[in-house]
Amino acid sequence: MKNMHQTNTLSMLNSFSINNDLDKIKQDAAESSFIFDRLVLKGQSNILFAPPNAGKTLLIINQLKQAHTTGLLDGLSVFYVNADDSQSGIIEKTEILAAIGVHTLVPGYNHFKSHSLLGILDGLAADDDAKNVVLIVDTLKKFADTMDKKNMRNFGIKVSEFILKGGTFIGLGHTNKNRDMNNNLVYSGTSDLIEDVDCIYMMDIEDENTDKSGLQTKHIKLTNQKLRGNNALELTYVYTKAESMPYLDMVNSVHNVDSDTYTREMILRSEEHNYNSYLNKHHDAISLIKNSLGRINMDKTELRDLLINNTDYGRDKCIEIIDKISGKLIGFKMGGKTGRKKVYFILTHT
Known part of the structure; x- marks a missing residue:
């Protein structure tokens, strides 16, 4: 009985083998x-x-x-x-x-x-x-x-x-x-x-x-x-x-x-997000610049003094704000009596 069981088990193992089915599996x-x-x-x-x-x-x-x-x-x-x-x-x-x-x-x-x-x-x-x-x-x-x-x-x-x-x-x-x-x-x-x-x-x-x-x-x-x-x-x-x-x-x-x-x-996207956050943080100065330049062009000294006199920002901060939005909200051309001053204006796409 033991030998028969071993034979049956061995036959079963052989029947489980996939060797003869390899081509079909491929x-x-x-x-x-x-x-x-x-x-x-x-x-x-x-x-x-x-x-x-x-x-x-x-x-x-x-x-x-x-x-x-x-x-x-x-x-x-x-x-x-x-x-x-x-x-x-x-x-x-x-x-x-x-x-x-x-x-x-x-x-x-x-x-x-x-x-x-x-x-x-x-x-x-x-x-x-x-x-x-x-x-x-x-x-x-x-x-x-x-x-x-x-x-x-x-x-x-x-x-x-x-x-x-x-x-x-x-x-x-x-x-x-x-x-x-x-x-x-x-x-x-x-x-x-x-x-x-x-x-x-x-x-x-x-x-x-x-x-x-x-x-x-x-x-x-x-x-x-x-x-x-x-x-x-x-x-x-x-x-x-x-x-x-x-x-x-x-x-x-x-x-x-x-x-x-x-x-x-x-x-x-990160730069745009940071820029928009900057605008929101300094919205009072940004609004003042846009309203003022919407009426008349101003050189950098005039624009800086406008911010100093009408906001709580210091001199350096006012210059920073002008530089930050230059080329995006405002543009400039060289002018003045000497032709060496930056004269700012509102960019049309704003």
């Missing part, structure tokens, strides 16, 4: 090509975590549109599972995605349920139909309890089996409201899913500003937290949004910014 393995430029590889499980309303869905739809335009979606069956939206949001996103051949699944429609997802992943892997399928799940918490260790472990196993058969999985998740001591984003949930997936990005709003018309410009930064591939370690995108702006226009506004350009833009 054939089924997805190519290491990007679906989203430097962000998501075909045949990879990729999770993007971000705070609510940071723009993660906006980014994904933009990347899908770009991938369609460049042919990176050719031959792929792409499914976007929308479980985090209002009815109007579902309509506008489905219209955008349908135009590029991406199918939208919504819990409660056409008999699709949240609990159906695990069965779908399982079935695609078992039927060897996973290779050219891309599943995008928005958001993860609607399909798996991120705080339940056993639940997330099971979910991670199903995703891994789907990926091993050549599928591509993109999950969108939320971070905690509270950050860590270094102000970094914190994933909300157990570590099981993080351990099972190939690539993880944390997406944060790096910078945002709103102009006088109400148009917001947001810079979002993606930082890689886990990597099994040649994905980018960091990516920065910019997009604009406004209350009256159509969603498609917001999607189309998303664009990548290289690190050098981003650094230059950050410096310029």
Whole structure:
């Protein structure tokens, strides 16, 4: 009996061997090509975590549109599972995605349920139909309890089996409201899913500003937290949004910014912010200069004395204020009796 048991066990081990299936596995393995430029590889499980309303869905739809335009979606069956939206949001996103051949699944429609997802992943892997399928799940918490260790472990196993058969999985998740001591984003949930997936990005709003018309410009930064591939370690995108702006226009506004350009833009934004703060801090002097030069041009001595006599600033501070706004709010030309004095005037663009 013992020898028979050993023989049966040995036969079982041999039956488990993948040696004879290696050619088929190679054939089924997805190519290491990007679906989203430097962000998501075909045949990879990729999770993007971000705070609510940071723009993660906006980014994904933009990347899908770009991938369609460049042919990176050719031959792929792409499914976007929308479980985090209002009815109007579902309509506008489905219209955008349908135009590029991406199918939208919504819990409660056409008999699709949240609990159906695990069965779908399982079935695609078992039927060897996973290779050219891309599943995008928005958001993860609607399909798996991120705080339940056993639940997330099971979910991670199903995703891994789907990926091993050549599928591509993109999950969108939320971070905690509270950050860590270094102000970094914190994933909300157990570590099981993080351990099972190939690539993880944390997406944060790096910078945002709103102009006088109400148009917001947001810079979002993606930082890689886990990597099994040649994905980018960091990516920065910019997009604009406004209350009256159509969603498609917001999607189309998303664009990548290289690190050098981003650094230059950050410096310029910082300088602009500091300059505007300076104007606000010395608004009494600025208003006096604009009103006075709006009536008559003045040389630097006259302008300085005007500030000294009508504000609480000292001589040096008055000269500093004049120099600070020169070339921005006011300009000058050389004049006076000797032709060597700076004669100031209001710049027309102010």
